[in-house]
Amino acid sequence: MFVHVNKSTFLVKKLDDLILLHPEQTHSLSLPQIAKQILDAAIAGVSNVIATEDEICIQCEQENDEIIDSIANLEFSKEERTSKQLRLPIYFEEHVDTQRIEEHTKMGIDAYRNAILEQSYTLSMFGFVPGFLYMRGMPKVLWVPRKQSPSTQIEQGSIAVGGEFLGLYSLETPAGWNVIGKTPIRVLNLSDTPPTLIHPGDTITLEPIDEKEFKAISALSQNIIDYNA
Amino acid sequence: MxxxxxxxxxxxxxxxxxxxxxxxxxxxxxxxxxxxxxxxxxxxxxxxxxxxxxxxxxxxxxxxxxxxxxxxxxxxxxxxxxxxxxxxxxxxxxxxxxxxxxxxxxxxxxxxxxxxxxxxxxxxxxxxxxxxxxxxxxxxxxxxxxxxxxRDRPLSHNYVNLMILLDHDAKEIKFTRGPEWDILTEDAKQSMQDSAFKISAQSNRMGARLEGNTLGWRPNTQTKTAPLVPGMIQLPPSGNPIVILQDGQTTGGYPRIGYIHTEELWKFNQIRYGREFRLILS
Structure with missing residues (x-):
């Protein structure tokens, strides 16, 4: 069974109270961007919409075929949400993961940091815990595999490399990615709806700051929208 | 108070x-x-x-x-x-x-x-x-x-007695095949249904680790980050499944081999750590 959502065709799989959508053919929007449109349509009986790069999972209050019809009949405004271009400051701090990064990439840490700064990144998806960002845009030479077992707690605001993704940890959590630095800017506001200030499709460029600037910006307690205003 | x-x-x-x-x-x-x-x-x-x-x-x-x-x-x-x-x-x-x-x-x-x-x-x-x-x-x-x-109204003294006996010690939990069921070897598919599992004491509101026969992956299995909901059974490379629970993460990189439906999950959440139970494919 197939369903068409905003010019994309999806194969529909039902799993009890879950509806899983896998793309047959897509257009310019990513799955997390299409999933956001389904979520914002607030279809009756839908309790959650979760998206990764390869699947949209719709959790329903109960098994329900009408929800698939509702998704197929969603009307989308012609104007798609324009993606934002945002700057994010990064303080490259000495970290225990530096050695791992140098060993895997055969690059010195300064050259690695410069190469990281040259790229522009796209927010691909959310996941893991609130305010965690999966960003794409690293060339293969900069990829560093995730650790076999997660290390202990890392600081909130840490920016880390996990395989092909650049990640931002908004909360202090155990982490299995390789930390390269940290940002004093918040992208998460847990009490707001939506709780994130950045959305899939937005692009991010990193701006290097030193320790003094890190402390100065931290003291302002800015979020990414204020910082870019 | x-x-x-x-x-x-x-x-x-x-x-x-x-x-x-x-x-x-x-x-x-x-x-x-x-x-x-x-x-x-x-x-x-x-x-x-x-x-x-x-x-x-x-x-x-x-x-x-x-x-x-x-x-x-x-x-x-x-x-x-x-x-x-x-x-x-x-x-x-x-x-x-x-x-x-x-x-x-x-x-x-x-x-x-x-x-x-x-x-x-x-x-x-x-x-x-x-x-x-x-x-x-x-x-x-x-x-x-x-x-x-x-309290926004006076105390209501209405006595209810449900007169029920609930079995909180389920021996069987129904599950359905997960989206990545086919990453399991044929032996593992059988083993998942035939053998007894226990919930490890290293479990919490985020997830329950299962102990029992380890389940094997087919060779050359590719894994990608996928959505997770409570009840989803993930299989890490160790071969010991993890059931995602109410506070669990919303995405994960391990294959999703099974899914325990909401009402079966309430029963599962009452099984004491270390007690044997079976997963029944439905």
Whole structure:
């Protein structure tokens, strides 16, 4: 069974109270961007919409075929949400993961940091815990595999490399990615709806700051929208 | 007001949970045995999904500072009120100064206490359920905590006795094939249905680790980050499955080999650590 959502065709799989959508053919929007449109349509009986790069999972209050019809009949405004271009400051701090990064990439840490700064990144998806960002845009030479077992707690605001993704940890959590630095800017506001200030499709460029600037910006307690205003 | 003289092993406030936010990686949370929470609220004279206390493996010691009606359901934590047995599944009238005390559970894992009125705790995205949020809000009740009860109408003395006997020790849990079921070897597919599993003591509200026969992956299996909901059974390379639970993460990189439907998951969440049970393919 197939369903068409905003010019994309999806194969529909039902799993009890879950509806899983896998793309047959897509257009310019990513799955997390299409999933956001389904979520914002607030279809009756839908309790959650979760998206990764390869699947949209719709959790329903109960098994329900009408929800698939509702998704197929969603009307989308012609104007798609324009993606934002945002700057994010990064303080490259000495970290225990530096050695791992140098060993895997055969690059010195300064050259690695410069190469990281040259790229522009796209927010691909959310996941893991609130305010965690999966960003794409690293060339293969900069990829560093995730650790076999997660290390202990890392600081909130840490920016880390996990395989092909650049990640931002908004909360202090155990982490299995390789930390390269940290940002004093918040992208998460847990009490707001939506709780994130950045959305899939937005692009991010990193701006290097030193320790003094890190402390100065931290003291302002800015979020990414204020910082870019 | 209620005062926690002793907090118990892991006590939190839970309701039905928060929905519509898993897109932003905020887990649904909520009662691990929602059916038990609903019954507790019925006994206390509350709306069906009012917030309750959820106790894990061990009850708390609580002093009531006002008269109220309560209901106790779920695991058998051998509750006493001022030293006398306090029965589960029936309304109980408590007076100011009364002390309710629970011990280690002798059957089941999660117990619920509903108190007539509304527990005074913060509302986040439509739910009173506690969740760690990486330490930004309280995750659990601590010894010495006091929780006020907000009542907008006079106490209703309506006694309910559910006269039921619940089996909190399920021997079988139904599951359906997960989206990545076919990454399992043929042996592993058989083994998942034929052999006994136990829930490891290294389990919490985020996930339950299963012990039993290790399940093998087919060679050259590619894995990608995929959505997760409570009840999804993931298979890490170790071969020991993990069941994602109410506070679990919303995406994960391990193959999703099975799915335990919501109402079966409530039964699963009451199986004591170390007890044998079987997964039944349905």
């Amino acid at each position: 209620l005062e926690f003289l002793r907090a118990g092993m892991y006590t939190s406030i839970q309701d039905r949970g928060r929905y519509g936010l898993a897109y932003y990686s905020i887990p649904q949370s909520g009662a691990m045995d929602l059916g038990a929470l609903e019954m507790a609220n019925m006994l206390a004279g509350n709306p069906k999904h009012a917030a309750c206390f959820e106790f894990t493996l061990q009850g708390a010691k609580i002093r009531f500072h006002e008269e109220t009606m309560i209901g106790l359901t779920g695991a058998d934590m051998q509750w006493t009120l001022n030293g006398e047995e306090a029965g589960r599944f029936q309304s109980i009238h408590v007076q100011a100064g009364d002390i309710l005390q629970g011990a280690y559970s002798i059957e089941g894992v999660r117990a619920y206490l509903a108190v007539q009125g509304r527990l005074d705790c913060p509302l986040h995205h439509g739910s009173y359920s506690f969740y760690t949020y990486g330490k930004t809000t309280p995750a659990r009740i601590q010894q010495g905590d006091s929780i006020a009860i907000i």
